[in-house]
Amino acid sequence: AFAEESSAVDYKAVAKDIMDLVEKNPDWGPTLVRLAWHSSGTYDKKSGTGGSGGGTIRFKEELAHGGNAGLAETAVKWLEPIHEKYDGLSYADLYTLSGVAAIKAMGGPTIGWSSGRVDQLRDFVTPDGRLPNADSGPPLADKADADHLRSIFYRMGFNDQEIVVLSGAHALGRCHTSASGYDGPWTPTPTTFNNAYYTILTSLKWVPKDWTGPPQYVDGATGKLMMLPTDYVLLEDKSFLKWVNVYAKDGKKFDKDFAKTFQKLEENGCKGLKATEWV
Numbered sequence: 001a002f003a004e005e006s007s008a009v010d011y012k013a014v015a016k017d018i019m020d021l022v023e024k025n026p027d028w029g030p031t032l033v034r035l036a037w038h039s040s041g042t043y044d045k046k047s048g049t050g051g052s053g054g055g056t057i058r059f060k061e062e063l064a065h066g067g068n069a070g071l072a073e074t075a076v077k078w079l080e081p082i083h084e085k086y087d088g089l090s091y092a093d094l095y096t097l098s099g100v101a102a103i104k105a106m107g108g109p110t111i112g113w114s115s116g117r118v119d120q121l122r123d124f125v126t127p128d129g130r131l132p133n134a135d136s137g138p139p140l141a142d143k144a145d146a147d148h149l150r151s152i153f154y155r156m157g158f159n160d161q162e163i164v165v166l167s168g169a170h171a172l173g174r175c176h177t178s179a180s181g182y183d184g185p186w187t188p189t190p191t192t193f194n195n196a197y198y199t200i201l202t203s204l205k206w207v208p209k210d211w212t213g214p215p216q217y218v219d220g221a222t223g224k225l226m227m228l229p230t231d232y233v234l235l236e237d238k239s240f241l242k243w244v245n246v247y248a249k250d251g252k253k254f255d256k257d258f259a260k261t262f263q264k265l266e267e268n269g270c271k272g273l274k275a276t277e278w279v
Contacts, residue, residue: 008087008088009086009087009088009089009093009115010086011093011097011113011115011276011277011278012277012278012279013086014082014086014089014094014097014278015097015100015101015104015278015279017082017085018032018079018082018097018098018101018102018105019101019102019104019105021078021082022101022102022105022106023105026106026191027190027191028074028075028078028102029102029103029105029106029172029173029191030102030106030172030173030174030190030191031070031071031074031075031078031173032075032078032079032098032099032101032102033099033102033103033169033172033173034071034075034173035057035071035075035076035079035095035098035099036052036095036096036098036099036100036102036266037099037166037169037265038057038067038068038071038131039052039055039056039057039092039095039096040052040096040265040266040268041067041130041131041132041152041156041265042056042062042126042130042131043130043155043156043157043268043269044126044130044155044156045155045156045157045268045269046155048269049124049126049269050126050130050269051268051269051270052092052095052096052117052266052267052268052269052270053092053117053118053120053269053270053271054092054117054118054119054120054124055090055091055092055093055094055095055117055119055120056120056122056124056125056126057071057076057095058076058091058095058119059122059125060072061122061125062125062126063076064128065128065129065131066128066131066133067131067132067133068131069179069180070176070178070179070180075098079094079095079098082094090117090118090119091119092117092118092119093115093116093117096113096117096266097113097115097278099111099262099266100113100262100263100266100278101278101279103193103262104279106172106191106192106193107192107193107194108193108255108258109193109255109256109258109259110259110279111258111259111262111263112259112263112275113263113266113275113276113278114267114270114273114274114275114276115273115274115276116270116272116273116274117270117273118272130152130155131152132148132149132152132153132230133148133230134175134180134182134214134216134228134229134230135214135215135216135228135229135230136148136229136230139215139229140208140215140217140229140232141217141229141230141232141233141235141236142229142233142236143233143237145229145230145232145233146233146236146237146240148230149163149230149233150163153166156265156268157264157268158261158264158265160239160240160243161243161257162261162264163240164234164240164243164244164247165243165247165254165257165258165261166258166261166262166265167197167230167231167234168195168197168198168247168254168258169197169258169262170186170187170197170231171186171187171189171190171192171193171194171195171196171197172190172191172192172193173185173186173190174186174190175216175226175228177213181213181214182213182214182216182226182228183211183213183216183226184216184218184224184225184226185224185225185226186200186225186226186227186231187200187225188224188225194251195247195248195250195251195254195255197231198244198245198247198248198254199248200219200225201227201231201232201234201235201244201248202235202244202245202248203248204219204220204221204225205219205220205221206218206219206220206227206232207219207220209223209226215229216228216229217229217231217232
């Protein structure tokens, strides 16, 4: 019965409601992308556990994970009225659709999306520690950060190029001291999807921020933009840097590769999905 119900959901209407939210509140867009990404980023290829399929990020146990700080009172709450409005819409489909719809609303590419995720019970919440940290090992960027990124993303079945292309989502949004402890936007256009993350990462001079908060970088000229240690390490690692340079030069290639990789991220570990037109 559930499959029949879900096929009756008007996903174009759901996506339009999400895009309307973002158009009314542009600052909400990046947080919706973060919700979609964090709901998907728990996937473990070896055990087949985690991923977006069960919508488990709605549970307080998963929202309590360090990487999810701030999502309970923002994105999860904002989407609740939309979930209530559509019979048969799973949280898992809603959260992943909100990611692609928000990216589109912020000027990004149209990303392929599939419906058919079935919400699971809280027993399916995965242990904390599956999402990437901002800093690993000694303070600021070093080999430990590159190793950390690889251990997290390789576990999901991604390679170095895909690590770099997904990092480009940091074109969006900002860090909040109240959530992560870090502070500031990565780019001057935090509600526009573009390849600015790479152009700014490669063209500005980055210096350690002089403050009492966690170690991070700021641009030497104004101190208004920031990079995390796991961003800066993309410049220090040859295999990562190669792709940073590719995407800094070619925004169209970034859009295309990002769309493909974000769809893979959202579909990792999911079963019974059906390609669905949403725009």
